Structures are given as structure tokens and as C-alpha cells.
Amino acid sequence: MRYPDDSPPVFTLTSGPVDAYPEVLRAMGATVLYDYDPAFQAFYEGVALKAQKAMGTETPPLILQGEPVLGLEAAAASLLAKDDVMLNLASGVYGKGFGYWAARYCREVLEIEVAYDEAIDPEAVRTFLGEHPDVSVVSVCHHDTPSGTINDIDAIGAVVAEADALLIVDAVSSFGGMPTSPDACKAGIYVSGPNKCMGCPPGLTLAAVSEAAWAKIEANPDAPFASMLSLKDWRNAWKRTEPFPFTPSVAEINGLDAALDRYLGEGPDAVWARHALTAAATRDGVRAMGLEIWPAREEIASPTTTAVKMPEGTDAGPILAEARARYGVTLSAGRGETDGKLIRIGHMGPTAQPMYALVAVAALGGALAANGVQVDIGKGLAATQARIDAG
Numbered sequence: 001m002r003y004p005d006d007s008p009p010v011f012t013l014t015s016g017p018v019d020a021y022p023e024v025l026r027a028m029g030a031t032v033l034y035d036y037d038p039a040f041q042a043f044y045e046g047v048a049l050k051a052q053k054a055m056g057t058e059t060p061p062l063i064l065q066g067e068p069v070l071g072l073e074a075a076a077a078s079l080l081a082k083d084d085v086m087l088n089l090a091s092g093v094y095g096k097g098f099g100y101w102a103a104r105y106c107r108e109v110l111e112i113e114v115a116y117d118e119a120i121d122p123e124a125v126r127t128f129l130g131e132h133p134d135v136s137v138v139s140v141c142h143h144d145t146p147s148g149t150i151n152d153i154d155a156i157g158a159v160v161a162e163a164d165a166l167l168i169v170d171a172v173s174s175f176g177g178m179p180t181s182p183d184a185c186k187a188g189i190y191v192s193g194p195n196k197c198m199g200c201p202p203g204l205t206l207a208a209v210s211e212a213a214w215a216k217i218e219a220n221p222d223a224p225f226a227s228m229l230s231l232k233d234w235r236n237a238w239k240r241t242e243p244f245p246f247t248p249s250v251a252e253i254n255g256l257d258a259a260l261d262r263y264l265g266e267g268p269d270a271v272w273a274r275h276a277l278t279a280a281a282t283r284d285g286v287r288a289m290g291l292e293i294w295p296a297r298e299e300i301a302s303p304t305t306t307a308v309k310m311p312e313g314t315d316a317g318p319i320l321a322e323a324r325a326r327y328g329v330t331l332s333a334g335r336g337e338t339d340g341k342l343i344r345i346g347h348m349g350p351t352a353q354p355m356y357a358l359v360a361v362a363a364l365g366g367a368l369a370a371n372g373v374q375v376d377i378g379k380g381l382a383a384t385q386a387r388i389d390a391g
């Protein structure tokens with residue numbers, strides 16, 4: 001049997017956007033309150049305080065009204081001044097991409113770039129900052145999703161703090177799926193999105209801003225205000241007594257509230273553990289089938305996305321199409337430099353459940369076999385199940 005392209009897949013095992021939690025979708029169908037109704041203002045404050053608890057910050061994170069690309073560009077626009085020199089750390093497509101936004105707002109963007117199956121060495125950052133004392137802002141992507149690789153942002157954050165610079169972190173596809181917080185990496189601005197590991201549809205950004213970053217933003221004559229790209233506009237909007245800069249996306253806020261309840265109710269440790277186990281079981285199955293993961297080293301493999309390297313001479317496109325048509329399983333392609341070279345299996349929010357690893361390994365193996373690639377699917381599935389059973 002074949003699953004037609006024009007009807008929805010059975011399994012969406014992508015690396016974002018992900019299928020949303022049912023309770024999030026139900027919450028989004030609730031009554032849309034008027035934003036200045038006192039009940040909504042109190043509710044919004046409550047959501048911001050829950051987000052603060054989830055992120056472990058001193059003040060509530062900003063909830064910006066657009067998926068996280070908005071938050072990332074707003075961070076660049078707000079923090080960087082025309083005379084700033086920024087160091088961009090690029091170990092993948094998103095890390096590299098941040099440098100292009102940053103270039104619009106500052107004097108110079110310097111860069112440390114490594115191969116896209118590798119991670120940034122914090123010692124290299126230390127050396128670089130020693131040689132370039134004019135760097136005032138550093139940016140890094142925590143989980144560069146198109147590569148399925150993780151940067152050690154806590155170690156990088158310590159180095160950046162020592163050099164008295166401010167760190168911008170893209171934690172869009174890591175926060176909520178692994179142990180990470182704005183404080184642990186000493187972030188100036190830490191941008192995440194509820195549409196990845198928190199299991200919401202795309203639509204909002206969560207951005208934690210430190211006191212030091214606020215001081216720089218408030219002193220920055222170029223920081224936007226009365227603008228979609230403004231962080232300043234939202235600084236106090238979480239308080240029920242303060243106005244909103246413009247109408248909040250009420251239904252999205254309802255969904256975020258349900259996602260935060262779910263995350264805090266299940267407990268972050270338990271949530272991270274099921275992400276980690278699903279990824280480990282997937283990696284074991286992939287290797288036992290006779291394939292390799294994309295990250296150069298196991299220690300930098302993401303617990304929220306498994307990137308599988310395509311064998312020499314195999315393009316990812318037809319394999320993805322086959323998995324979709326034959327099994328109704330949607331997986332993610334690479335992006336930019338990694339496009340065609342790998343296939344990504346997402347473990348985010350509702351799909352970070354170990355049994356989905358069996359679905360992903362079976363679909364990937366079957367689609368490769370159908371395209372004439374030799375894989376041992378039975379061995380792969382056995383290894384995945386064994387890892388799940390070992391817990």
C-alpha cells in the first residue's frame with residue numbers, strides 16, 4: 001500500500017515543527033478573551049511566571065509574537081549597536097545564519113567556524129577572545145538542528161563571561177528537551193521556541209534576557225522600539241498592571257500555558273530522560289542496521305534529533321519520499337550544507353517517546369532497502385528494542 005502525498009502522514013517524526021500535545025491543541029480551542037480583560041491580564045502574568053519557573057530565570061522571559069526566528073533577529077537588533085564587534089560561533093546552518101542577521105546591526109562579525117558534523121571548542125573561544133578584546137557580544141547555537149549536534153554552551157558561556165562579553169544563545173531546539181537553562185550558560189539573551197521540545201505549534205518565541213543584557217539594550221540608541229523586532233517593548237508586559245505593546249496572540253498563549261503545565265507537571269528530569277532514551281535507542285538501531293550517525297562523536301549527538309548520514313552515493317530525497325509513501329512516516333531533510341547528505345529523526349515533545357524509535361528505524365531501514373541500500377533492519381530493530389528495555 002502507498003500513502004498519498006495529499007493526505008496527512010501517520011507519524012510526524014520531524015525535528016520541528018512537531019506534532020503538538022493534545023492538551024495544547026485543546027487549550028488553543030478555548031475562549032479567546034479580550035486582552036485587557038482583567039482575567040486575561042492575570043492569566044498572562046501567570047503564564048509568564050510559569051515560563052520563568054520552567055526556564056529558571058530571575059525575571060519572566062519575554063513571550064514574543066512570532067516563531068523563534070523573530071526572537072533571534074530581535075536579539076541581534078536589540079543587543080547589537082552600530083559600533084559593536086561580534087564573534088559568531090558557527091558549527092552548523094543556524095549558527096552560521098545568525099551571523100548574517102548580526103551583520104545588519106553591528107560594525108563587524110568575526111567568526112569561528114568548524115565542520116558541520118563537529119562542535120565548537122570552548123578553548124578555541126577563549127584563545128580567540130584573548131586575541132580580540134574588542135568583541136562585546138558572542139553568539140552560539142546550542143543544538144544546530146540540521147546537523148543534530150550539540151555545543152557545550154555552559155563551558156562557552158563561562159569563557160564569554162570571563163571575557164566580559166555577552167552571550168546570545170539559540171536554544172530553540174534544545175530547551176525543554178535536555179538539561180539547559182539561561183543561567184547555566186550565563187546567557188545575556190537565550191532564545192527558545194515552544195514549537196520544538198515543548199510541543200506547541202509554531203507561533204511564539206521565549207526569550208530570557210539577563211540584567212547585564214538589559215543594561216546594554218537600554219543604553220543602545222539603535223535598539224528598536226514600537227517594533228515587532230523590539231525586546232524593550234515587552235520588558236514589563238508580563239505584569240497584569242502594564243499594557244501590551246500590541247495584541248497578544250491569545251490562542252497561542254493558551255496553548256503555551258497548557259504546554260508549561262505539562263512540562264512542569266511531568267517534571268523536567270522525566271521529560272529530558274524520555275528525550276535522551278528515545279535518541280539513544282534510535283542511534284543504537286541506526287548503527288546496528290549498518291548506518292552511521294552524522295555527528296562526528298557520540299558525545300555531541302543531540303538527544304532531540306538524530307541525524308543519520310546517508311551512505312556514499314545515496315541522496316536523502318528519494319529515501320524521505322519513500323518513507324512517507326510506503327509507511328506514512330515524515331522525517332526531516334537536512335538544510336543548506338547538510339541537505340541531501342543526511343536524514344533527521346526528531347525526538348521532540350510528544351514524539352520523544354522510546355517506542356517511536358522503532359517506527360523511525362523501521363521506516364528509514366525499509367525506505368533505504370527499497371532504494372537498493374543494504375541494511376539489516378532486523379538487527380536495527382533488535383538493538384533499538386534492547387536499548388528501550390534497558391531503560
Ligand SMILES: *Cc1c(COP(=O)(O)O)cnc(C)c1O
Pocket residue numbers: 016017067068069094141143144145170171172173196
Ligand atoms: C527551528 C529552529 C529555529 C527556528 O527557525 P525556523 O527555521 O523558522 O524553524 C531556529 N534555530 C534553531 C536551532 C532551530 O532548530
